[in-house]
Amino acid sequence: MQQAAIALQSSSWHGAHLHTRPQAGRRQHARRGAAVQPQAAFAQIGHTDTSHMSSAGSSSSSSQREAKRLPIAYSPEWMALREHTKEVESLHLRDLLVDEERTDSLVREHNGLYVDFSRQNVTETTMQLLLNLAERAKLRTKMNAMFAGEHINNTEDRAVLHTALRMPRDEEVYVEGENVVPDVWSVLDKIKDFSDRVRDGEWLGATGKPLTDVVAIGIGGSYLGPLFVHTAMQFDEPCKELARGRRLRFLANVDPVDVAKALNGLNPETTLVIVISKTFTTTETMLNARTVRTWLTAELGQEAVAKHMVAVSTNLKLVREFGIDPENAFGFWDWVGGRYSVTSAVGILPLALQYGFEKMEEFLQGAHDIDCHYRDAPFQDNIPVLMGLLSIWNSTFLGRSSVAVLPYCQALAKFPSHIQQVAMESVGKQVSVDGEPLPFKAGEIYFGEPGTNGQHSFYQLIHQGRVVPCEFIGVVKSQQSVYLKGELVSNHDELMCNFFAQADALAIGKDSVTLRAENVPEYLIPHKTFSGNRPSTSLLLPSLSPYRVGQLLALYENRVATQGFMWNVNAFDQWGVELGKVLASRVRTMMHTARTRSRRITITDGFNPSTRKMINRYLDGKNQMLYPEPQDIFPCDLIHSEGCEARW
Numbered sequence: 001m002q003q004a005a006i007a008l009q010s011s012s013w014h015g016a017h018l019h020t021r022p023q024a025g026r027r028q029h030a031r032r033g034a035a036v037q038p039q040a041a042f043a044q045i046g047h048t049d050t051s052h053m054s055s056a057g058s059s060s061s062s063s064q065r066e067a068k069r070l071p072i073a074y075s076p077e078w079m080a081l082r083e084h085t086k087e088v089e090s091l092h093l094r095d096l097l098v099d100e101e102r103t104d105s106l107v108r109e110h111n112g113l114y115v116d117f118s119r120q121n122v123t124e125t126t127m128q129l130l131l132n133l134a135e136r137a138k139l140r141t142k143m144n145a146m147f148a149g150e151h152i153n154n155t156e157d158r159a160v161l162h163t164a165l166r167m168p169r170d171e172e173v174y175v176e177g178e179n180v181v182p183d184v185w186s187v188l189d190k191i192k193d194f195s196d197r198v199r200d201g202e203w204l205g206a207t208g209k210p211l212t213d214v215v216a217i218g219i220g221g222s223y224l225g226p227l228f229v230h231t232a233m234q235f236d237e238p239c240k241e242l243a244r245g246r247r248l249r250f251l252a253n254v255d256p257v258d259v260a261k262a263l264n265g266l267n268p269e270t271t272l273v274i275v276i277s278k279t280f281t282t283t284e285t286m287l288n289a290r291t292v293r294t295w296l297t298a299e300l301g302q303e304a305v306a307k308h309m310v311a312v313s314t315n316l317k318l319v320r321e322f323g324i325d326p327e328n329a330f331g332f333w334d335w336v337g338g339r340y341s342v343t344s345a346v347g348i349l350p351l352a353l354q355y356g357f358e359k360m361e362e363f364l365q366g367a368h369d370i371d372c373h374y375r376d377a378p379f380q381d382n383i384p385v386l387m388g389l390l391s392i393w394n395s396t397f398l399g400r401s402s403v404a405v406l407p408y409c410q411a412l413a414k415f416p417s418h419i420q421q422v423a424m425e426s427v428g429k430q431v432s433v434d435g436e437p438l439p440f441k442a443g444e445i446y447f448g449e450p451g452t453n454g455q456h457s458f459y460q461l462i463h464q465g466r467v468v469p470c471e472f473i474g475v476v477k478s479q480q481s482v483y484l485k486g487e488l489v490s491n492h493d494e495l496m497c498n499f500f501a502q503a504d505a506l507a508i509g510k511d512s513v514t515l516r517a518e519n520v521p522e523y524l525i526p527h528k529t530f531s532g533n534r535p536s537t538s539l540l541l542p543s544l545s546p547y548r549v550g551q552l553l554a555l556y557e558n559r560v561a562t563q564g565f566m567w568n569v570n571a572f573d574q575w576g577v578e579l580g581k582v583l584a585s586r587v588r589t590m591m592h593t594a595r596t597r598s599r600r601i602t603i604t605d606g607f608n609p610s611t612r613k614m615i616n617r618y619l620d621g622k623n624q625m626l627y628p629e630p631q632d633i634f635p636c637d638l639i640h641s642e643g644c645e646a647r648w
């Protein structure tokens, strides 16, 4: 009953006083009512990729097939938005932004977060049409299915329940008839116990010394999220105090330089190593784990592993085979995707060791707060839903393929990289959940840097080159006080002046009339003109405490989920990362075979000419390093087969 009420509410945009040509809005409503023929609709999808469907529009039967496969892209709601782009493209943000009522109707607040969508290229009609599309896409039903633990990750037959990782103890979520919240809390309790013992000096290293340093080995989702949160928390005053005397390092890349950097200056006697891998099969992580185990045992002996190495994984069998006692492992579940795992032991264990478990509880509470908001708020007030819908509007309907995440906050320096994985690995897909080709491009290219650094780098392009929707993130209270021992060390106000100014520079621009009034020479006017009308969203947080970091994380996770639901793609699998791994495995086998032969080698077959020549150039360089004395070149052919065997 409650669900139905929410769904009904969600279909109405309440920015009723917008100054945006209401008659146009009425026209759109009339259109929405009209039946749209699939064959006509096909031609109108627009700003979309139809190259792979060149014949699909030529016959009504194939169009109807397409319409059956992808109802959302042929729905009247979709067509209404397509049609509406013309109206929006004729409006300039310079004019829209003077309307205070419009601004008020496009600002949303939730529990301290202030989000201003008024610099998006939208009108009241746009927002209403997007809400209509959300209804058509059955967004509420899909969100409910996720929260209910249904197997919405259909290609891996898994539930998607990272939201359960931050639920209070007394909540219930069932996966295959079993409440998973007690399991979540049993791991959290184990983390609390272990991290307290390490921090209090009860859990000692093999030589009886306290473990003050932690090296977290992991890559992708087992690295980027924890690194982002660590970077965000390390200058928060209470966190800084709690981390005094402790060091947390991350080791992700298989590049030996990264290993050297992670271990530089560490003493094995005081170092705890956490191997973090959902699968416990990831090549880079396992190789780095073996390297660091050697670094430990060379100094402390084999038995030191029990005191100095722990694991986070869903695969406890492989943890044991690696030589880590499963008692010293912290589990999670296949219903947590790697890139959504920072609120599992993947993030909570290393961060609790650094900052104490209580701070991580605050972080989890922040994430849970946004999950509840996402689950319960009507769509017109639902910040992650609105962010997701506006992403669809910008990318699919207005053809803007990128998003810049621009935190005006150095502590969020690693947030863009984390969100890059969350977004691009989740919704960078070519087919719908049913495996049908998408007649539009899903996913956006995410990038970003903290302001003001980015301003001195790539902002030229976003001001005068391509249109890149920007997401500015600022905080009211800096983590760092302006004065340190009486000296001015930074100026948060100066930083935030740029946060406010950049969004307006993008939106409003600067025209030739203004430039002439400033006596700018005529030949420079084209160079100095800013077309403006470039969209952005501004997000203001009160501070960057662990709670706020949790809110920020869940805001973006749920926004990306919304995009997946709207585009009808599976935002929780990642088949696109597999092929490169398989091909690397072939090269690895060849390299390994080469290394086991103490001869100079060159390959003659098994790869295309380009790859073969590059590999041979590399081998030649390596051979000269390894075997400086001239030797016969030993040719090698690789078998053209699925396997990775090499023939010599």
Ligand SMILES: O=P(O)(O)OC[C@H]1O[C@H](O)[C@H](O)[C@@H](O)[C@@H]1O
Residues within 6 Å of the ligand: 219, 220, 221, 222, 276, 277, 278, 279, 280, 281, 282, 285, 338, 339, 425, 574, 577
């Ligand atoms: O945690 P792991 O199993 O080691 O996986 C680490 C990473 O591996 C792959 O590249 C996936 O694309 C990522 O989503 C994942 O986070």
